[in-house]
Structures are given as structure tokens and as C-alpha cells.
Amino acid sequence: MSFSLLRQSLTRPISSSSRGSFGLLRFLSVKASAITFANTGIPKDVVKLVSYELNGPGPDEILVKTLASPINPADINQLEGVYPSMPAFTTELTPEQPSAIGGNEGLFEIVEVGSNIKNFKAGDWAIPRLPNFGTWRSHALVTPGDLTPINRDGITHTQAATISVNPCTAHQMLTQFVDLKKGDWFIQNGGNSGVGRAAIQLGRIWGLNSISVVRSRDNLDELIAELKDLGATQVITEEQLNSKAFKPTIKEWTQGKPIKLGFNCVGGKSATGVARQLGHGGKLVTYGGMSKQPVILPTSLFIFKDVSAHGYWLSAWTKKDPEGKGKAVEEMLNHIRSGQFKDVPVSPNVWSNASSDEAKLEVFKQALDNATKGFAGKKQVLEFTD
Amino acid sequence: MSFSLLRQSLTRPISSSSRGSFGLLRFLSVKASAITFANTGIPKDVVKLVSYELNGPGPDEILVKTLASPINPADINQLEGVYPSMPAFTTELTPEQPSAIGGNEGLFEIVEVGSNIKNFKAGDWAIPRLPNFGTWRSHALVTPGDLTPINRDGITHTQAATISVNPCTAHQMLTQFVDLKKGDWFIQNGGNSGVGRAAIQLGRIWGLNSISVVRSRDNLDELIAELKDLGATQVITEEQLNSKAFKPTIKEWTQGKPIKLGFNCVGGKSATGVARQLGHGGKLVTYGGMSKQPVILPTSLFIFKDVSAHGYWLSAWTKKDPEGKGKAVEEMLNHIRSGQFKDVPVSPNVWSNASSDEAKLEVFKQALDNATKGFAGKKQVLEFTD
Incomplete structure (x- = not known):
């Protein structure tokens, strides 16, 4: 090189x-x-x-x-x-x-x-x-x-x-693990991250519904408004994610449709919470570990809900398929040109x-x-x- | 019914x-x-x-x-x-x-x-x-x-x-997740369980190498001898599984060949240990949680080693494919008849x-x-x- x-x-x-x-x-x-x-x-x-x-x-x-x-x-x-x-x-x-x-x-x-x-x-x-x-x-x-x-x-x-790291990561994670159709739901923690914002916007462009989890903060309402403006269907806090009392609200949003895909860049409790929201056969994709905690998943999710857990590493994909990456980049640059995709x-x-x-x-x-x-x-x- | x-x-x-x-x-x-x-x-x-x-x-x-x-x-x-x-x-x-x-x-x-x-x-x-x-x-x-x-x-x-629960579970887990070839390695905790013993024997019959993890006990040598008699390639303790000092021994056994498949019926540290032994792209299959601890997996295994974690539930497979199960049962009964498979x-x-x-x-x-x-x-x- x-x-x-x-x-x-x-x-x-x-x-x-x-x-x-x-x-x-x-x-x-x-x-x-x-x-x-x-x-x-x-x-x-x-x-x-x-x-x-x-x-x-x-x-x-x-x-x-x-x-x-x-x-x-x-x-x-x-x-x-x-x-x-x-x-x-x-x-x-x-x-x-x-x-x-x-x-x-x-x-x-x-x-x-x-x-x-x-x-x-x-x-x-x-x-x-x-x-x-x-x-x-x-x-x-x-x-x-x-x-x-x-x-x-x-x-x-x-x-x-x-364009080539965070948005490409979101692009690949949304397309390579589950064949999502219009109206399908995905959930992610780190909703305010570069990848999170890109996933929200690609979701909006492709007609997907998203639940983005963010940490509580002083200007939470402002952040929620900002992410919804990008196209987030719903934005919740880590506390809501891990609250049993909040589960019916999510069910109401999804109208019982299974959440097919979850993205995790945090680990620990947050990863557990994201995985728990997945429907039968759902996939959890880990691409980061900001909390420095491991991914903790209840045995029952694997056995009885057929949830599986995967990892995504952009570097490996880029090395394997640089042309595919080039295409994803060009696709997203076109979304920027047409005003559909805001940069981080x-x-x-x-x-x-x-x-x-x-x-x-x-x-x-x-x-x-x-x-x-x-x-x-x-x-x-x-x-x-x- | x-x-x-x-x-x-x-x-x-x-x-x-x-x-x-x-x-x-x-x-x-x-x-x-x-x-x-x-x-x-x-x-x-x-x-x-x-x-x-x-x-x-x-x-x-x-x-x-x-x-x-x-x-x-x-x-x-x-x-x-x-x-x-x-x-x-x-x-x-x-x-x-x-x-x-x-x-x-x-x-x-x-x-x-x-x-x-x-x-x-x-x-x-x-x-x-x-x-x-x-x-x-x-x-x-x-x-x-x-x-x-x-x-x-x-x-x-x-x-x-x-024959239809434990041996069928072992049969399916060995065949449905990874296309194992003769000489390939798998690793499992609960090596002394019904599923563990069945996996050891099917591994031997199919020419696979296995590492079985068991808990330390008074009659450990006896148990190791018994499992090796069934066809276990190697038997180690939970302590050895989680000891960094023991890793080179495993590498020596496998001669650097990646361990492609891991079975987990324990959870907690033991599941982490099994997953850590997997090679790049290896799959961890959880079918039980005897320790009542969740499955804890380092973020890096997902991202950088492309390890994925799955679950296996015999009931779901049986409902989906009762004929397939019948065939697996008949195959294993034949192994019993030919003296190749000892019951639990x-x-x-x-x-x-x-x-x-x-x-x-x-x-x-x-x-x-x-x-x-x-x-x-x-x-x-x-x-x-x-």
C-alpha cells in the first residue's frame, strides 16, 4: 500500500x-x-x-x-x-x-x-x-x-x-443480515452516534421503522426532536429500554410486528435490552462496545426465541468487497445530493x-x-x- | 393430540x-x-x-x-x-x-x-x-x-x-450450523451431560475432533477416562478452559486449526470460555443454561473474530421437521445396534x-x-x- x-x-x-x-x-x-x-x-x-x-x-x-x-x-x-x-x-x-x-x-x-x-x-x-x-x-x-x-x-x-465509515456501517448492517421489507422494524442503541444517525436516515429512505435508544441527558427533548427530524420513528432512553413497564408501549408502536434486527454499539445492559426487544428469529448485530462491557444475553433468547447474535466489522467487509463498498458510498452520496441524507x-x-x-x-x-x-x-x- | x-x-x-x-x-x-x-x-x-x-x-x-x-x-x-x-x-x-x-x-x-x-x-x-x-x-x-x-x-x-432428546440434540447441533469435515474440531461444555456424551460419540463416528469441558470433581480422572473411552479427543476442566496459561495446550492439540463450533449448556463464564476458543467465523450454539447465568460474550469476538451465537431448541425443530427427527433417531439406533453408540x-x-x-x-x-x-x-x- x-x-x-x-x-x-x-x-x-x-x-x-x-x-x-x-x-x-x-x-x-x-x-x-x-x-x-x-x-x-x-x-x-x-x-x-x-x-x-x-x-x-x-x-x-x-x-x-x-x-x-x-x-x-x-x-x-x-x-x-x-x-x-x-x-x-x-x-x-x-x-x-x-x-x-x-x-x-x-x-x-x-x-x-x-x-x-x-x-x-x-x-x-x-x-x-x-x-x-x-x-x-x-x-x-x-x-x-x-x-x-x-x-x-x-x-x-x-x-x-x-461517508465511508459510519454511513457504510449502517448501510451494510441494514442490508446484510436480514432482508428487511418496507414497514419492518429495527432497534438500535447509540442512536445519536454517527452510525445511529445514518441508520435512522437510511431507514427513513427505505421505508423502515426504527427505535433508537439514547442516553438520558439534559437536552433530551432536543435530541429526540433532532433524531425524529432525521426520520427516527421512535426514540427512547436506556432506562425505558430496560423497563418492563415500557414494553407495552413498544408493542403498541410496532402493533405486535416482530422487531427483526437490532444494532448494538454499547454492550452490557444496553445490549441485553436491545436483544430482549427482538422478535422470534431476530438478529442482534454488534459493531461497537462503548460501555466496555461484554454482550450479555439471556439463554432463553437463544433457545426459545431463536435470536442470534452477530458482529459487524467494516474493515473486514471493505477488504473482502471494496467494490461493494464503493457502490454503497456512491449510493449514499446520491442521497446527500438529493437532500435526503444529512451528514453527521x-x-x-x-x-x-x-x-x-x-x-x-x-x-x-x-x-x-x-x-x-x-x-x-x-x-x-x-x-x-x- | x-x-x-x-x-x-x-x-x-x-x-x-x-x-x-x-x-x-x-x-x-x-x-x-x-x-x-x-x-x-x-x-x-x-x-x-x-x-x-x-x-x-x-x-x-x-x-x-x-x-x-x-x-x-x-x-x-x-x-x-x-x-x-x-x-x-x-x-x-x-x-x-x-x-x-x-x-x-x-x-x-x-x-x-x-x-x-x-x-x-x-x-x-x-x-x-x-x-x-x-x-x-x-x-x-x-x-x-x-x-x-x-x-x-x-x-x-x-x-x-x-434416544430422541439428548442424542437428537447432539445430532442436530453437529449438523445444522456448520458443515464440519473429517478432522474438524468442536468444543462443548457439559461434556458429561447426555447431549455431551452423544456429541462425543457422534464426533468419533464422523471423524471429528472434540474438546469436552467438565467440572472439576473428586473422580475427575475416572470421568476423563470414561469420556475418552466414548471417543472424546480431549477433556478439560472449566478451570483449564478459562486459564490463559492453558491456551497454548489447546493450540497444540488443534495444531492451529480453527475450532469451528461450540456447544453451550452452562452459560456464564463457561459460555465465555467456550466462545473464546472458537476460531474466526466460529459459531456458538446454546442449548441450555445450567448455571442460570446468561451468555456473556466479549464484543471483540463478535466484531473482530466474526463469531456468532445461536440457540438450539429440539422442540422447535421436532415440530418443524418430525420426519427429519425420525431419521436422526433411526440413524442413531443403528449406531447403537452396531455397537458404536453407548447410551447415557x-x-x-x-x-x-x-x-x-x-x-x-x-x-x-x-x-x-x-x-x-x-x-x-x-x-x-x-x-x-x-
Whole structure:
């Protein structure tokens, strides 16, 4: 992937005879910078900013600049060393100790393409085709296989930079486990999360009914109104989810129709509560564990209600079917274009390529800190400017 | 089912004109007795013995006598009122209050068939075709659809009376969730249970490798030797299952082959331990919850190892596919005939039809008490004698 390409470009003399034969090649060299980590641990303590010169693309390469990149929970888990999939650690940028570039999601603009590149041109947009890209960097030298092109018409940087993780997770979980028909119900905890909001909206677009569980909070009514505005059929609290007295209300809503699918990103009691609402043969899909509690499921649900419990990992699906993911992304970008799909609330963090290394690292660390704290429920996004 | 037939036979005059036309009909009347329960609660407190006269079969009926019937955990759960499937409660035997006959598994011998019955004859053996038969009774009037015939050659009463619940559960769980090939591994807790022993033996017959988890006990070496004699590849304790230090030993046994299937009848930590041993994409099948603890599964197993958790309920499968069950029974009876399949250790309880009602109830209650305590790890079986 990108690292081996980086190796080529860094170690190859800028003006070699082989490259000299491509008359149109601009011998561009950009000052690039990246957030790297050599060790895992407390995120803010392990990240470093590294600056380096990046040559223009070889004949089969593409030079991209990053337009925007979010900080997702899985990115933080990688810094913590608690994620089973990690980027490659090399000494290319940090000769003293192997390190990796963080970040898995982002939007790139093509700056310059090598002479053999036919399917990308300067100005095009693209997102990483596979996980572990290392998106927290200003520029990258890649090959076409590293990128999934996207149509930039009518899409903001942030929308494109945040479409491929949370909305794709919701898209896949709603389509890959149960064949939901119009009018069918699903239930999810973490209703206010990026995935939760995407599931609510896809549910609305596809004619599905949803029950979204959120934590109690001061501005609960406001949040409920916001999620209903997105298309949530019903929004309940964790307390209501786990209250026996509330069960008849849910039955009334569903008019006895079985809830066929449940999403869990919390674990513990909340996962139990979601599973208990499922109808006979219902499926619980776990995609996160925010409470750090395991998934606890009564024996009787498995045996007598034929409930089954599954997991969903976007990285695995992306590796298995990058083209399928590309299609899901394009489908959701179309929903954005038609005004049917709102992107997740975002907190922008401006990373100026012209600023000092210290300033960039400061911006990143502040964003990281906010992301770790779940600051104001907004997704932290790095917005790169020249 | 049997109850409505009982109603017919009890309310119809023994010598009605319609029956008189069947010249060969013996107007047999037998003294029958049954273990009934009108309420649920503490098992020994809710069971009653009821005696009644049973007429000979009508033209479409079959009179059977019970040869043997075990007391299974699910039977006890029905008495306790904690089982989601229950027999019909009627006033046929207990006019003062509706009651049901307990017991779901058993072996019957055909005593007499009605004139229209072609596929059964006196002396044939049969087992209940569906759950909630009410097998704890000396005799029953049924129709052919209530029975699954079995070939009595080379089979003992106990073998036939205990083949359709535990061994069928093992048979289905080994075949319906994962397509296991020769040399594949599965793991199970409750290795010493009826299902566990059946799974060990079917595994051996089919060339599968098994790891069976048992509780520590004084005679552990003896039990391990016994299960290995049945064909267990490996037998470990709950402590070993949950010890990180023991994991390399299991890896050595499996030579890194993924364990594809796990059976859980315990719940709690034990279920977690079984699930943790599963390889990528492995399936955990829960069929019991002896510890009364829920199934607790780490989030990471679902997401990163693609483990899924399912339930198996024999009653549901039997209702859905009674013919499939009949085939599984016949297959396992053949394994018994060829000496490949040993029946579960049994503690016999002789129910003499000639004895007093008090004596019968006493025998039943002792068997029930032993079954509730899991007395000496043997299955309690009522053996009916004339």
C-alpha cells in the first residue's frame, strides 16, 4: 500500500534517467507532514508530527493532497493498541524507530498523476479503497488501487470525508443480515452516534421503522426532536429500554410486528435490552462496545426465541468487497445530493499546511482530545488547507 | 393430540352401536395411571398421580403402553412453569381443575390397534412424534400421527426411551450450523451431560475432533477416562478452559486449526470460555443454561473474530421437521445396534402398574428428586412393568 510507494518515491532520485523520459512530468516536490505513532498507549502521548519532502509521482503513481479526515473511534483504538488491525510500521519517515501514519478515513484531491495513469486526473476526488491508509497526512503518493474515486458534484469535503465509515456501517448492517421489507422494524442503541444517525436516515429512505435508544441527558427533548427530524420513528432512553413497564408501549408502536434486527454499539445492559426487544428469529448485530462491557444475553433468547447474535466489522467487509463498498458510498452520496441524507454533526479543526509543525500537532492534539471525550457529540474532522 | 383422543375414549360408552360393528375389536379396558400437574411450582409439590379406566381403541386409534420414560431437565422446567412450551391442560383426568400429564420422551409398545390402523400392530414400538406428549403415564390412546415407529431389533427399552432428546440434540447441533469435515474440531461444555456424551460419540463416528469441558470433581480422572473411552479427543476442566496459561495446550492439540463450533449448556463464564476458543467465523450454539447465568460474550469476538451465537431448541425443530427427527433417531439406533453408540448412564426407577397409587407416586417422586439433584450424574428413567 501507500507505505511501499512512499518508500519508492523517497529513495528514488528526483531526476533519474528513467523519469526524465516522460516529458510532461513536472518535477514537483511538496512539503508533506503526517501524524505518526511508533508506540501505542495514551493517544495524545504517542502521536508525533513528522514533516518530509515528497517527490512528484512516478509514471504509475498519483500524488494526492488530503482535503479532510475525521478522527474515528477505531483510529483512537489503533493508537491505544487495542485494535486487531493496524497500519504497517516502517522506518521510512522515522529512521530512528518504525512508525505508522494514523487515520483510516478521509477525502483526497488528485494533485498530479503519473504518465501511465488513465482513470484519475488532477482535481478528481477519491477516498481510501482499503483500511489502514494513514489519512492523517497532508499528501500521499499512491497507486490507483489505493483509491476509490468519487464524484465531487454537490458534496462538501466533510461529507465525502465521513461517508465511508459510519454511513457504510449502517448501510451494510441494514442490508446484510436480514432482508428487511418496507414497514419492518429495527432497534438500535447509540442512536445519536454517527452510525445511529445514518441508520435512522437510511431507514427513513427505505421505508423502515426504527427505535433508537439514547442516553438520558439534559437536552433530551432536543435530541429526540433532532433524531425524529432525521426520520427516527421512535426514540427512547436506556432506562425505558430496560423497563418492563415500557414494553407495552413498544408493542403498541410496532402493533405486535416482530422487531427483526437490532444494532448494538454499547454492550452490557444496553445490549441485553436491545436483544430482549427482538422478535422470534431476530438478529442482534454488534459493531461497537462503548460501555466496555461484554454482550450479555439471556439463554432463553437463544433457545426459545431463536435470536442470534452477530458482529459487524467494516474493515473486514471493505477488504473482502471494496467494490461493494464503493457502490454503497456512491449510493449514499446520491442521497446527500438529493437532500435526503444529512451528514453527521462535525467539529472542524483547521490544519494549515503552511503553519509550523508545532501548530499542526497542536491542532491535531486538540481534535484528538475532543474526539476522546466525545466533545459535544460532534465528530472531529481535520480540514486541510494550503 | 393425545388429550383430545383421551377425551373421546373416556366419554364414549364402551359398547356403542358404532363400535359394535367392528367384530374383531376386543372391548379391552385397562387401568391406567398418570403423573399430572395442575399448577406449576416446586416440582415435587405440584405432581399428582391420577388413575383412570381407559377403553380399548376406536377404529382410528391405537392403545399403547409405556415401557420407559426418562425425566429430562425440560420436563422439570415445565413443572416449574419456566418453560415456554407446555402440554395442554384439560379437565379430562381431573374434573375439579384442569391438569396436564408430564413427560416428553418415552418408549411405547402398541397394545391394540383400531380396525382402520394399517401401519402399526400389537407389539410394535414407537416414540412420541411431537413434544408435550405426556409420557409419564402407563397407557395412552393415540392416533398414528402421534407416534414415530421405531425398529425394536437389538435395542433396549432404555435406549429407545432416551434416544430422541439428548442424542437428537447432539445430532442436530453437529449438523445444522456448520458443515464440519473429517478432522474438524468442536468444543462443548457439559461434556458429561447426555447431549455431551452423544456429541462425543457422534464426533468419533464422523471423524471429528472434540474438546469436552467438565467440572472439576473428586473422580475427575475416572470421568476423563470414561469420556475418552466414548471417543472424546480431549477433556478439560472449566478451570483449564478459562486459564490463559492453558491456551497454548489447546493450540497444540488443534495444531492451529480453527475450532469451528461450540456447544453451550452452562452459560456464564463457561459460555465465555467456550466462545473464546472458537476460531474466526466460529459459531456458538446454546442449548441450555445450567448455571442460570446468561451468555456473556466479549464484543471483540463478535466484531473482530466474526463469531456468532445461536440457540438450539429440539422442540422447535421436532415440530418443524418430525420426519427429519425420525431419521436422526433411526440413524442413531443403528449406531447403537452396531455397537458404536453407548447410551447415557441410567438410574432405573421401576413403576409397577400393579402397585398402589401411593407406591407409584412414591417411585416417581424419588426419581424426580434424584433428577433434580442430578444424582450421581445418571439419567432417571421410569421403567414400567405390568
